[in-house]
Amino acid sequence: MLRKSLAGLLLLLTISMTVKSQIKIGFEISFKEPQAHYAEVEMNISGLAKDYVDVKMPVWTPGSYLVREFAKNIEGFTATAGGKSIKFEKIRKNAWRIYHAKAKDIKLNYRVYANEVSVRTSFITDEHAFLSSTGIFMYPDGMLNLPSTVKIHPFNGWNKVSTGLEPVTNQPFSYTAQNFDILFDSPIEVGNQDVFEFTASGVKHEVAMFGGGNYDKEKLKVDMAKIVEQGTAIYGENPNKHYTFIVHNFEAGGGGLEHLNSTVLGATRTAYTSETGYKSFLNLVAHEYYHLWNVKRLRPAALGPFDYDNENYTTSLWVAEGFTSYYENKLMFRAGFFTLEETAQTLATAIAGVVNTPGSRVQSAAEASYDAWIKAYRPNENSNNSTISYYSKGEVMGLLMDLEITHATKGAKNLDDVMKAMYTEYYKKQGRGYTDAKFKAMVEKISGISFNPFWEKYVNGTGPIDYAKYFGYAGILVKDENAGMKVPYLGVASKKIEGGIIVSAVSRNSAAWEGGLNVNDEVISVDGIPVEAAIERMPTITGKNIGDEVTIMIRRDGIVKDIKIKLKAATSVKLVTQLDEKASASQLKVRTAWLK
Template identity: 50%
Template sequence: MAKSIHFELSFSEPQAHYVDVEMQIQGFNDQAYIDVKMPVWAPGSYLVREYSKNVERLIARDDNGNIIQCQKISKNTWRISNPKEKLKLCYSVYGFEVSVRTSFIDDSKAFLSPVGTFMYIDGYLQHESTVKVNLYKDWNKVSTGLEKIGDNHTYYAPNFDILFDTPFQIGNQDTWSFDVDGIIHECAMVGLADYDKVQLTEDITKIVREENKIWGSNPNNYYLFVTHNYQNGSGGLEHLNSTILAASRFSYSQTTSYKNYLSLVAHEYFHLWHVKRLRPKELGPFDYESENYTTGLWIIEGFTSYYDNLIIRRCGIFDETEYLQKLAFEFNNVYNRPGYLYQSAAASSFDTWIKQYRPDENSQNVAISYYNKGAMHAVSMDILIIAKTNGVKRLDDVMKAAYEHFYLIENRGFEEDEFQNLSEEVTGVKLDDIFKAAHSTEDIDYNQYFNLVGYELVDRAEDQDHQSLGIKIGSNEGHTVIKNVDRDSAAWISGLNAGDELIAINNHRIEINGKALDYVLSNAKEGESVQILISRDGLIKEIQVKLIASAKKSYSIQRLKNASAEQRLLGDIWLSLNIL
């Protein structure tokens, strides 16, 4: 009998946040045992999340309903000995975590992260499977990127890599479709929100067309945008022909937040080429049981973080000032973390499994984000190519050529030196300094790039004489507490700790609004000492702190006052000012 794998999803207790999974396995009785596994992480979200912790009530039965031996042999593996010709593995999955990468189920809807829902048979990741969704009560819609077969909400996955990369939104989500350049795009809005379908369709269409121009072709004939609308929501996760987004339900009627949402759309849509297809060699085929290390996230996520806002600029949604503010944010985010002196963009990529998604009170002192630092390298590369080729080439040409070479022609991931070599071949521009900088904590002068196109990076806080403790405060059960202490700051040197409750400064009571802190610090001089009363582990302690001028940066990107006509022309090309 031919081997087959079929899943059925049901919802007997959605109000308690469960999905019931029946995995029907046929034809695997030609071996002494089969190991059934659940992935421990989700592609695109580089953290071992241990999805199997949510699996309950697992039991295996033969075709007659008799229980057969099924032993758990590791955290995510169940071994079925002497498998029958036909067998069923039944289990329930608990889903009650609000994020774009984890399942959430209640009596109104179900979002199913596929890596935390479906199991695979060890050695058979390339095997096809089908999934049938049995709708709960008055639910009437299934939104997914899988191919639908038949009329009973059954879907086909040619292999488990595709199944694990295709989430399910089930319930009564608001959906509508539109055609962009011959490709059907569908929006699925989950939860109440104040969006305008006509405006969203118009703006997303602009984004898709701009990105199609960069890449030259689109690999999909269908693409799904699922947006979860919450009181407060943000973030997204890319998939092969879909994306899951999170937004505030109030964001669509507010200009700034709406544009930020569109930037998120641009970011995740860009990933359908860059990450899902053009990728470092380590990111596919995947090992779903352990970390997949790469130093290349600064390229795939950092470059995407550069392009997301640039796409919105090219669409005419951001004006020049808005775009430059967004770009300056990348620099401020990096330079206001002391960790930029200790971790490179490449090291940040490699350590994402233990640092990026597990921040603690000391993270800002030891680490940066490859998103921000990668964007800084990307803009440098784009500008340098534009300047050296007199505007004939830019980073767009590199991205398109890399996609065609590594994905369309060779269908494989790239090594970083291969990506650099291809970039230099396509543009004729040497890029050693930028690629070396990505692997180093030594800083580079970014104005050597911005100046080429008539702009400059300016620290507006450079001449300010403002004293700082170097701490971030927050509230804990009504108490004002220190959340973070910056390396080499006044608080760091004097021994203030994260977790300390701040009681008073120079005999002024410290409230959560920070007014007393602001008052004392704004009237103090560098080198002056202040007395801070704290509670640490329930014990009162007074600490003397010698103040140091704030090291915080406040960068902006602005036009050079004495820019030449050539610099201004190149700047217009960079910011697409000549095509709007």
């Protein structure tokens, strides 16, 4: 009986797989009104056997942990078979059910409004189209593993397409994706972008620049290649056949989003010729390129296979994103763009940023990771008091863990060894994601010591950062330049409005917090002196002493009132690093092994 049941099940699975293998999915994208920010999408599905099929649009995009409801941008949905309209209905916020009866081939058409400028959302103008695939392409329910083709019809005068998708031989602007995970992980730039190439680590890299800028292509080819090679050196391989950088240059731009074999970067078009601006761009390149290994292949268990209908929760974004922030510093150092002194100071400044965030004493790194969906991308005026960025805290934790491992092994191992071992074990051998416990176990295996106290204090806890101890391992001195200074501090941020100043944030446990000053209070005067500049810069505040009481006249909901506040001392730190000239041989060994 059992044998018959198993045989029956196997037969059903075989039939199901055969039916799915006969289904073909193709998209065509055109642009009738790019000036109005629209893309026209045609989706063709053939080989269907059931009486109906459900098609869905993702609600979020991997790498950006927020439900963005891409279906809100869909208009004019129609379904036809054999040139005739067929019945369909919307069955949930991001899903349509198409009743095709006996028709095996159906055509779906819809328009996508795309006018949100970011690295994670589509935006289309009369100059170009940037297609963030999760907000453009639908997928048949239960068929994420099926391949698809995409044909782009560029608008009049556009002549280039840049994407990580595989091109179809002898078919211009036509591409193929092995499955929908790959399609959704492949953004597309269409227009007249400036394209140049370089080869590094045996991989051809294409750079597509939109928006102009004062960049030097020849210099970028050399410097971006250095970053690629340093990242590849950590893992011993570059898993791509080709890689695409899509760069959007704006008057003021920034940010990036990683993809399987591509990335989208935001940049400031006039910043390439300044040392600070140029290195900032290379930092971004280093961050997003390191994601090629960390996140896109070595990943937390929750981040693949993806559920495109719902949130995908993990407590490990401090590794996935935070360690990537940390490694951008190591890649920049190893590529020769930063000195040891600059790298140490950059990391000390990162620590100060976490220490000076009140939320770092409220929310742990694991909690920040898990709550990314409801907090990280939805900040409010109290976020600084109640949350910490898993990027910022993870960067610091990467530094601490790296130094701890290097110290424990007397320079024989460092965090690189952990990351490579995790990549080998979970991506290459097991082909699955890791849990927080598995990551901890690998850290302990490589270091040879228990990391229970580290996890308790820094991963699941909100303990103070012992930065002097960890930097001390490498013979680096850290000084808090604010230590011992008695500076009166009100504890607010403010912004100018027409005719006045309003409070935009109040820092937890500050004088303003305890005195009852609120966000959106309009400040009229301080000790009777009318406000003419931001509160923090006023002589009536900076000229006072700790413990002094000030009277702040405000307007709240149209009612004028006085608030008396007793000034407290500023608690922020300003960390400055210095290489210890008296460092021991063991400290110097750690210092060398840590970054190189």
